[in-house]
Amino acid sequence: MSSTSDADRSPCPLLGPQGPEGEDAEPREEKVCAVCGDRATGYHFHVMTCEGCKGFFRRSINKGIRFTCPFTQSCPITKAKRRQCQACRLQKCLDVGMRKDTHQHTFDSSFSQFTHYWPAVRLYVPSPQPQSPPEPGGPAAWPPSLQPDCLDDEVLPDVFSMLPHFADLSTFMIQQVINFAKEIPAFRSLPIDDQISLLKGATLDICQIQFNTVFNAETNAWECGQHCYTIQDGALAGFQQIYLEPLLKFHISLKKLHLHEAEYVLLQAMLLFSPDHAGITQRDFIDQFQEKVALTLKSYIDHQHPMPEGRFLYAKLLLLLTELQTLKVENTRQILHIQDLSSMTPLLSEIIS
Template identity: 70%
Template sequence: MAGLTTLCLSESESCSDSPSSTSTVLSHGDADLNGEEKTCAVCGDRATGYHFHAMTCEGCKGFFRRSVIKGVQFTCPFTSSCTITKAKRRQCQACRYQKCLAAGMRKDMIMSDEALRLRRKLRDRKQKQEQSPKEEPDKGAGLTMEQEQLIEILSEAHQKNFDSSFSQFTHYQPPVRLYIHSVRPWGAQNGACSLSPEDYLESYPEEVLPDVFSMLPIFADLSTFMIQQVIQFAKAIPAFRILPIDDQISLLKGTTLEICQIQFNTIFNEETKVWECGQHCYTVQDGALAGLQQIYLEPLLKFHVSLRKLKLHEAEYVLLQALVLFSPDQVDVVQREEIDQTQEKIALTLKSYIDQRHPLPEGRSLYAKLLLLLTELRTLKVENTRQILHIQDLRSMTPLLSEIIS
């Protein structure tokens, strides 16, 4: 299992080929500082900059994008070793595509059509603003261009790195549990908590007592799965990637468990009180069978019900995750001022989005409710960490979780 430092260092430039991406901003143009013309790493033509993580020409950039989006499977009619030059690059698509990959071009950096449309919209708006600089901005017109771009970046990072269908989690095997039909499980009576986890276990005769840690293996796997997604989400945010690696690790250690809960809320069913993870469904009872205690599980359920009732948009969920991630109060961070400024921008964007997209009177107190829930979430994380530290088997099952809470 890769450690936190390894995951942070690997693929450190995993964001889309957008105007705000670090690689595009730092590599704009077709010549270096000495005036030397750059050449395409694929065909040798004049390069126009970094595209999908490699210095290429416009022709190879377009070819790679079209190939990935269409999902075409190319086959070389020869020996898969064709020479790719500016003159011959059209003769063998298979070898040209393989050379794109060999040059470092990355499929995961290709933006979706929806993200491209939003980027074009932002460019058009910027051009109009530049053409009429004397006009006073309409304060009621909506979000600023910078705020919309921030939402675009965060949404792209979330969509690429959060598997809401949990399709990548299907290979994990569900636990085998002992069911006694004469005993009602916790929470099964009229949808309410009729028995606490402790009462649920005490209701069994000693000789048929179920294993309290029967859900522990899948809980460990699920925790690791979610933590890895949060790390990838953070790495896809340019403002996070430019921080020193030690600051990145400090932020992840301090906030990952909270961000996991925000992501879990997007798949929480308020009516059934169930987390619907694709083909698998989990309840607070499953948490009890993983060894977690009622003092944590009951407030956790209350938190998810409260947050789900607010009916947040996807943009608000991703802004909330980023707001938690950029926490300047983490003990070991060095660039505290930069992190604080980023968090302030995110907070203002979230407030502006709520003001624009939620009608009164509901929208009036929504931002304040979110801040209160974030305070509750911080308390939940402290209790969750305390309980995890007491489950020795869990820390040995998932070293990544152990590193996060260390």
């Protein structure tokens, strides 16, 4: 039987032209450590490395150690000589691309790269004022459907539609989620169809987790650099209170847990690698990877959140993730009923399709 190769497929709207065999694919050559040349055990801190260089890099970064090379800062780093100069070894780790902050260049918390293309649209909303009957011989009253749009500012309510702006913001955040996923080697190693299924199933949830990092619990506003959003802005975009009120409650509850940056990232990875998403073929692999992420998150919480702060913190997170699934169902329903939203942002349309 013949099959269509990945190269013959049309570009994926979510992942772009690169599939598993594209430039972001996991290399298929012999696995050797990019730092010292020893046998590699897998991707660690974004680079294929051995266990020794993985542990060295983790210890060096966690402890904030600053090494000094006693020679010319060009010491050879090999399996036999990697312990001779820690400064050059750490520099080699950085040169080949090892980093602990993978997520930081895929989520722009200051929204400095966000460009708002659509102008705010001023709406005319006629107020329900009782109409007095026209005086004999006087001008006829305007029918409600033919109210003129050139009324002065005192009559025209100062109401703007946030829908165009929301469309831009949605596209921006979806792109960041895609970039986040493509930075994870385990995600890139999956078949292209599984990558798409994971993104469709998790992107809206991951956007909410990312959005919580910029939520201000004192003002109940999302502070995104120069932009600031409230629940009222969501209403002006067309969302209903049945979704907005539980959404605000969710963000308040999540923010009260005082999560660390690493915990937000692990939450995003847990949501992404869900074996329950429709259309998954590598279900066992995804299930095992999600379990590893979940255990890592629980271990981090146990070590970084002393009692009584850490009591039941992991359980509270799991309950909030369940609540997030309910929010996603209502969010999707409302997106599908907001006129013109899907046409304004094709990426969002693809995610909810």
